[in-house]
Amino acid sequence: xxxxxxISKIMDVEFGANLPAxxxxxxxxxxxTFATLIGWDGARFRDHEAARKEGLAGxxxxxxxxxxxLVAMIHQWAPMAEIKAIDTVFRAPVIADEPHSITGVxxxxxxxxxxxxxxxxxANEKGETRVFGTASVSLPA
Amino acid sequence: MDADIDELREKxxxxxxxxxxxxxxxxxxxxxxxxxxETAGRFLDRDHPDFQTPPTYIASLSGRRSLPIDFPRFGxxxxxxxxxxxxxxxxxxxxxxxxTHLHDIYTxxxxxxxxxxxxxxxxxxxxxxxxxxxxxxxxxxxxx
Numbered sequence: 001x002x003x004x005x006x007i008s009k010i011m012d013v014e015f016g017a018n019l020p021a022x023x024x025x026x027x028x029x030x031x032x033t034f035a036t037l038i039g040w041d042g043a044r045f046r047d048h049e050a051a052r053k054e055g056l057a058g059x060x061x062x063x064x065x066x067x068x069x070l071v072a073m074i075h076q077w078a079p080m081a082e083i084k085a086i087d088t089v090f091r092a093p094v095i096a097d098e099p100h101s102i103t104g105v106x107x108x109x110x111x112x113x114x115x116x117x118x119x120x121x122x123a124n125e126k127g128e129t130r131v132f133g134t135a136s137v138s139l140p141a
Numbered sequence: 142m143d144a145d146i147d148e149l150r151e152k153x154x155x156x157x158x159x160x161x162x163x164x165x166x167x168x169x170x171x172x173x174x175x176x177x178x179e180t181a182g183r184f185l186d187r188d189h190p191d192f193q194t195p196p197t198y199i200a201s202l203s204g205r206r207s208l209p210i211d212f213p214r215f216g217x218x219x220x221x222x223x224x225x226x227x228x229x230x231x232x233x234x235x236x237x238x239x240x241t242h243l244h245d246i247y248t249x250x251x252x253x254x255x256x257x258x259x260x261x262x263x264x265x266x267x268x269x270x271x272x273x274x275x276x277x278x279x280x281x282x283x284x285x
Contacts, residue, residue: 022178024178025178030176033172033176034173034176037169037172037173037176038173038201062201063220063222063223064197064200064201064223065176065177067197067200067223067225068173068174068176068177068178068179068195068197069177069178071177071179071195071196071197072174072177072178072179072180073178075179075180075181075184076178076180079180079181082196082227083196083197083225083227084226084227085224085225085226085227086196086197086224086225087222087223087224087225087277088222088223088224089221089222090220090221090222090223133222
């Protein structure tokens with residue numbers, strides 16, 4: 001079940017619903033700009049060839065940018081959602097310039113406390129999970 | 142729990158070992174939100190009445206140290222994940238104080254041996270001492 005409408009209240013959330021598909025911009029240009037912004041100077045975030053020399057498949061997306069993509073997806077689905085907590089596991093590198101998809105599934109709804117739990121995944125084109133995690137978000141009643 | 146890990150927990154958990162201030166530059170937090178693909182106005186528009194930093198922005202900030210200076214080196218540490226807990230909105234233009242302590246130390250044993258996980262927590266407070274958020278960095282150390 002995939003929800004395409006924007007969510008504004010917790011009563012609109014359905015258990016087991018898939019959040020709308022979100023394709024993050026993992027272009028090397030975005031990754032380099034982001035790495036510069038946060039002061040991460042490593043060549044692995046800027047240059048495919050340099051990253052390969054470090055044993056990676058190519059320049060990698062910083063883990064905090066992947067985390068940012070996940071939160072952006074939640075806000076695209078529910079603009080009023082307040083992130084209470086998010087926990088992410090960096091299972092394998094997200095490689096820049098490769099298409100990735102982000103998915104989210106509602107796994108719990110607590111209407112009394114106004115909280116929704118969402119399982120999150122970043123996967124590459126082969127369907128391999130690169131990052132996974134969980135977010136707890138609050139929504140208006 | 143292994144005896145050596147118990148000792149480490151006893152000695153290091155919840156003992157602050159670093160403090161640093163961070164200025165929340167609005168231009169930086171807006172750009173951060175844009176690059177992540179944020180669409181919500183409260184992260185992108187400095188004139189929004191609820192203008193705030195993206196929730197995970199604090200995860201990109203680091204203290205001067207991530208481990209106590211005398212913490213034993215088991216092997217090579219790798220980034221195993223990050224967690225953020227948001228208690229109150231972080232306002233661009235403000236200056237935060239970040240204090241770091243070790244929040245957890247535990248092990249997992251796999252086919253290649255024991256791995257030690259260390260969770261370093263950076264707590265953020267505003268100018269009035271209000272606790273705004275926590276940023277957890279989880280590193281995994283595969284023993285030599």
